[in-house]
Amino acid sequence: MMNLGRASLALALIFGLQASARAQAFGLNEIGTCAVGRAHTGTGSPCADPSVIYWNPAAATLLKKWTVYAGAAAISVSGDYTADSSAGVFPSIAPTAFPPHLFVNYKGAGKWAAGVGLYIPYGLTSQWRENFPGRFLALKSSLLTFYAQPNVAYEFTPGWSIGGGPVIGYSRVELTQALDLAPVSPSPGVTFGQLGIPPGTEFARATLKGNATALGVHVGLHGRLTPTIQLGARYLSEVRFKYDGSDARFQQRPTGIVLPEGNPLTPGGVSAPLDGILAAQFASGGALVAQGVSTTIEHPAQVQAGVGFSGLPNTLVSVDYFWVGFGSAFRELPVTFEGPAAANNGVLIQDYDNAWAIRAGLEYSLGRGVTARGGYSYVRAAAPPETVTPLLPDMDRRHYTLGFGVPFMNRYWLDAAYLRVDTDGRRGRVVERESRAQSASDLNGGFYSFTANIFSLSVGAQF
Template sequence: MRFPFLRTSLAVSLSLTSSTLLANGLALNEQSASGAGTAYAGRASSALDASTIYGNPAGLSKIEGKQVSGGFAVVKANVDISRVRTEAPGSSKGDMVPLANVPFAFFAMPIDEKWNFGLGMYVPFGVISDYEKSFQGSSHGLYSKVAVLSVQPTLSYKVTDRVAIGFGPTINKIDGKLTNSLLTRSLNPTGQDTRINIKGDDTGFGYNFGLMVDLSEQTTWGITYHSKVDYTLKGHTKVHNAPLPINGKYKAKLDFTTPESIDTSITHTLNNQWTLHGGLTWTRWSRLESIDAKNKGVAENLQDRFGVLHEDLKWHNTWSYSIGASYQINPQWVLRSGFALDQSPTTNEHRTVRIPVGHRKILTFGAGWKASDNLTVDLAYAYIRENSTGVNQQDSALVPAYSAKYRNSAHGFTSQATWNF
């Protein structure tokens, strides 16, 4: 008898996706409230504050003096599940994404007339989902929490008065926890289902590179490359209440890569009040073709099934498109708005209860307030609406088939304070 969760759980532990935040797949966009107001349309071509360290490291050359900027995003998701088809008992209530909080912080300072230094801390990837204990699809996913925290020291260099480049290595810490169950209550004397928990972590290294060019006094173009990051997740798998002799704790290792992306945008100042932005982002999600996990301590007679475990993901590359505008009311106040279209990397054939995301539309509004010569406060709101998607999980031993229609939406609120020394 096979226990399919042992084959898949480590494989998906890092390939989980949030259905609530401003970017699709694994990626998060919540690194700036000033950028969120325009749906991040001008992220690679404008340097509104020190958060440009992530958006485009070359933008550091436009930051005057020393600056500290930080904030957080709060996202409230709504998930409706309907048209459920399964033989598993229980419920499918939806709304399995708890209130999410995504922090960020940045520091920038000049070194001389050509060089600038910066330091950023942000969350580029993450997920959290928590289905009810009676969830009918719990054999395919019950609880999931994965987060990547990145630290990025950065240097920018002003090549000419119009051209700047920037580079920053990234140190990335990943932590994850998963819980699944198997329908074994009829096989267990206790009448309980098998519960499987997985924890793991690792540190990986990457880099961001950016170029920013002032094409004219009114127009700036920028491009940013975020590198892939390789991880070897090390941790353990715990199996409880299994009817076969596989209960216990197993060492586990999984090689995984978060994909590279290219972000380009253009910013054009129409006059003293209006500024327009347009952006385009490509992400190489096709790196998530498949994942192989290795478990240690598995009994000899189960090595052929659980020694080296393979899972197909078959994600595909995606594009996202964004436009935005800002309106300077007076020297103290600026209003922003933006719209984005974001493709999903999943397909109908391979979509799971862990990643029930579809193509999404994002509408944003924001405002910036210059409270004093030193302090600026930015706020942004985003409404996220996804296309309806279908989940079709196949059955196997102790894992009932589960299919349903998911409809996801979310409200996001981002706040940021920037202090100039």
């Protein structure tokens, strides 16, 4: 049976994270429009809406009566890959994503508050054209993870609250990638590349789909140090998703290659179409029949802490620090094939670092409940130089934000925000990393660029 190379098949299940075109890489922070307008500074000085269930679960005690907050963001990512060898530019064709959010909270006359939040902390789609040289790592990769978070908060002393609740996660991953014939071994110790098949000869498409559920916890602390200074912190635990029994399917792609006479693959070395020989791998008993795949992807822990200052007229200044624990969650990725490709089982090397961000936001009251918002944040990438791939061309980012809030009809309000993501680009690879001995200089063969435009809109109501 042919040895197909575990990395060539297993990379399909990496997309979980990070997401980041981002998450901190595949991580999404577009949860609540007010927070987006303030460059995601929602922990030390939370917005006055129930998205605090995500940004700081303890701050739910600051709300009054029934409050509902719902909306979505439109995330448009632009990027490309420039190859060193040809100077060719290969654009990304990722579709616009629309992650929604919904929060409900109740705070009565006492010290308790309770609510629930539905949001997407990780997810996005990476997609490339058919001629992309990295199609053997990914043509299309998609992650979507929903968190449902029941929340309870308690004001344990005047001005200070704690809060939190369980997180119930549902995650779905999908990837389509091309399979390269050159590294495939038709017999032990010999590859098609050694027989003259050039690298980049596509002979199959793999599509992998999987889903999983998992549990975590989210807790927060919030309080006022002085009448003009407030503090807050939150911890969202790591959530470990086990994608058991995910579905892997393979479709043969014609190469058009005819083996010459004297080849070592046909009886007597007679000339024959290569596609006919490969077809056996897609039939019963072959390595590329539909089969199950299992892996575990850890959505990393998050810690955020911040401070807000309201000592200036009509102005709130907020600064937050955000940390994501990719260093422990995304070192290696075990992959197990539950079928004829089981010989390709193994571990993929990722070696991510922890990611972090510094965020600064400003909110100014214009009167009659109308507010203007703005902010800036710097995000440090999690991917090391040798793990910048088309699945996740992670890189340092700068976020610039603007937003506003407008009340209407007494009990309702509208929030809108715009976020611009800029980067300097980053060198990356379109080939597999099979050993830690391979450095970035050995692997990286081009340059990824990336920008994004994000529009967020939410409507709130109080009853």
